[in-house]
Amino acid sequence: MDDRAAGAAALKRLRKRRGLSLAGLARALIDTAQSLHQPPLPVVASVQRSVARWEAARPTMPDERYQLLLAHHYTHTPSGDIALGAGSDFAEYLQALGLLGESEKRTAELRTHVLRTATDAGGSMLALLAPSLHANLAAALADPSHTDEQTLAGLASVVADVNREVGSLPMVRLQLLLAPAVEAARRLLAGPIPLEVAAPLRRVAVAGMTLAGRLSFETRDDAASHALYGEATREAGLLKEPWRQAGVHMSHALVTLYSVQGLERARLLVDQAVRAARTGESTLMRARAHALQAELAARASLERQAQTALGLAWYDMDADHTTDPAPTSFSPGHLSGFEGVCELYIGDPAAAHDRFARSAAALTAPREQVQRAIVTTDQALARIRLGEPQAAAELLNECVAAASSTGGRVPALRLRRARQELRPWRREDWAADLDDHLMDVLGA
Known part of the structure; x- marks a missing residue:
């Protein structure tokens, strides 16, 4: 089966899973357009023919209007909850569009639009958690000894999904989506969790708390931001992965630079990041730490120290990053920006x-x-x-x-x-x- 046929089969599977005939999905899309205050769709028979063409042996791609209506339809579970994470009908719908030939840019736009609408409407704060994991998480929160790898993977996907939307959605909406995952990780860490999930859970907590610290800063809650970074630092210190500690220190240093007058507190955090990164496995994180060290030195008019740190950043940037544990943490484009600040x-x-x-x-x-x-x-x-x-x-x-x-x-x-x-x-x-x-x- 080629990709387009697989995409058509996925759309048919989604429709039938909802117990809808072709005409039933047509009526659902007409109702969705009405609820979104969009211009009315044609009569049921006409919309039904469009649905059939999307699922045909030689399928057509839903146009942008129908893509949006289908996205809103599959955002909601049959019980009316919002579900957007891995394993949801919505995630499967986006995958089907990709198989039909839709671009990643367009599917990302649809996802961002639906997330925006969900937070507009005060939607479920666990919308990014796969529906199948809601019961697992509830059981783990009731008794942390039931925490399993599947539940941790679900929490990790929430943190990663929110992080991916930075720059696409307002920071306050991202806070709303992230907060339940951070609180869940915090509560699980406080309980008697199985030994084999302790380190993976702590990694999720560190990533979530660090991102939450940044989002709190962005929404001008400096006290909450400082507390979250403190939590992330303590949890990262219990992992034998210094590059994660470096990441927390750098994020904390950047918000400190803009929320506190003077460079000294930020410089101390950056120096901690450099020390941690030097013993860590990520050369990209080390490059980032040296670049930030160079910026703070330049802001303090310390030219020699700034140039030395930049040289070290480029040395690490030019290394082989094939096995780097943080492959998207830093890039030559980012480093050029730090060079510009120094100049x-x-x-x-x-x-x-x-x-x-x-x-x-x-x-x-x-x-x-x-x-x-x-x-x-x-x-x-x-x-x-x-x-x-x-x-x-x-x-x-x-x-x-x-x-x-x-x-x-x-x-x-x-x-x-x-x-x-x-x-x-x-x-x-x-x-x-x-x-x-x-x-x-x-x-x-």
């Missing part, structure tokens, strides 16, 4: 601008949009220092939407700082336009 503070603004441009061009994935906005605001600062304030304002206008759509705190802070450097030109029309844009979108 901005202790070097040549023209070189900084070029490195920021290179970094922004490389950061194209949805997960990288927050970082791309940060890099582009820094690129605007370089333009100001090159005597090109109007060009800087054009770059800043590009960043406003990204900062607004995610609710990211760091892009917003960087935008305001860059705008302050444009004060000498505040009477220019283009500067007034930027101020209006910032006020309309960010309220600042």
